[in-house]
Each structure stands twice: as C-alpha cells, then as structure tokens.
Amino acid sequence: MDTISILTLRLAEAMGLYMILIGIGGLANPARWRAVMDDLNRSPALVVTLGFAVFIVGVTLVMIHSLWTDPLAVAVSLISYIALIEGALLLAVPGPLISIGHWSTGFIRGWAIFALVLGILLFLAGLTGRATISV
Template identity: 85%
Template sequence: MDTISILTLRLAEAMGLYMILIGIGGLASPPRWRAVMDDLNASPALVVALGFTVFVVGVTLVMIHSIWTDPLAVIVSIIGYVALIEGALLLAVPGPLIRIGHWSTTFIRAWAIIALLLGLFLFLAGLTGRATISV
C-alpha cells in the first residue's frame, strides 16, 4: 500500500502489532478482559491512570501524525483521534465508557477477532507499504 509518509508505515506496524496482541489475548483468555473491566469499575484511580495514559498516547499521535492524504494515513490518524477522545472521556466522564466496556465483554471473542484482523491488516500494510511523494 502506498502512503505519503514513512511515519505512517511505522505507526501502522506498531498499531497493528498492538491489535494483534490484544486479539490473541482476548481469544486466549476472555475472563481476563472481564476482570479488567471489573477492576476499572472498582478503582477510580485505575481509571484516571488509564485515561491519562490513553490521552497522552492520543495527543502524541495527533501531534505527530494528522495526515489525511491516503487510506492508510487516514486510518492511523483516526486511531490517534479515537485514543485522544477515549482518554479524555475516561478522565472527564468515565461512567458511560466503562458501561460500554462492560456491555462489550459479552462479545469478547468477536472483538478479539476484529482486533486480530485489523491488526494483521495494519501490520502488513506498514510492513509491505511504500512511502511515496507524488507531485
């Protein structure tokens, strides 16, 4: 896949690898993800720590990669904005997001498969992609 930036390719690889690992984890141990949601529900400090971390990752991604020139760059940029918004919501109003998280534990295997497939796509797109500048 052609993109305008080498950074897009490297971020796609990193995001893809993360999603592959999350997908494998979800398939290997669904009860662990339910336990994570239970822990978040029981610990406001954990929610704040997670929200801060996700917010910082999102802000960093948006600052270094807000590129809207090709499909892969758009996907990478959207992931950055989603992380920023998710982190902000976890810091400001975590309740609705945690309720959605609890609801989604009903479909852990489906989410894990989606994460695994999207991760494979992003990782392979980053690994085999080519950065070009067309003028």
C-alpha cells in the first residue's frame, strides 16, 4: 500500500502490533478483560491514571500524525483521534465510557478477534507499504 509518509507506515506497524497483542490477550484470558473493567469501576484513581495515559498518547499521535491523504494515513489518524477522545472522556466524564466497556465484556471473544484481524491488517500494511514522500 502506498502512503505519503514513512511515519504512517511505522505507526501502522506499532498500532497493529498493539492490537495483535490485545487480541491475543483477549482470546487467551477473557477473564482479565472483565477484571480490568471491574477494577475501573472500583477505582476512580485508576480511571484518571488510565485517562491521562491514553490522552497523552492520543495528543502526541495527533500532533505528529494528522494526515488524511490516503487510506492508511486516514486509518492511523482516526485511531489517534479516537485515543485522544477516549482519554479526554475518561478524564472528564468516565461513566458512559465505562458503562460501554462493561457492556462490551459480553462480547470479549468478538472484540478480541476484531482487534487481532485489524491489528494484522495494520501491521502488514505498515510492514509492506511504501512511502512516496518522506514527511
């Protein structure tokens, strides 16, 4: 896949690898995902800490990569903005997001497979892609 930036390729690889690991973790130990949601319900400090970390990662990714030039760049940029928004919501109004997280624990295997497939696609796109311009 051609993209405009080498950075897009490397970020696609990193995001893909993260999703692959999350997917494998969800398939190997779904009870851990439920336990994480239970911990978030019990610990406001953990929610703030997680929100801060996710927000910082999202802001950083958006600052270095907000490219809308080709499908892979759009995917990487969307994931970056999603991280920023998720972190902001965890900091400002975590209740609805945590409720959605609890609801989604009924579909852990499905989410894990989705993450694994998307991760493989992103990783391979980054690994085999070609940058036409070095931005």
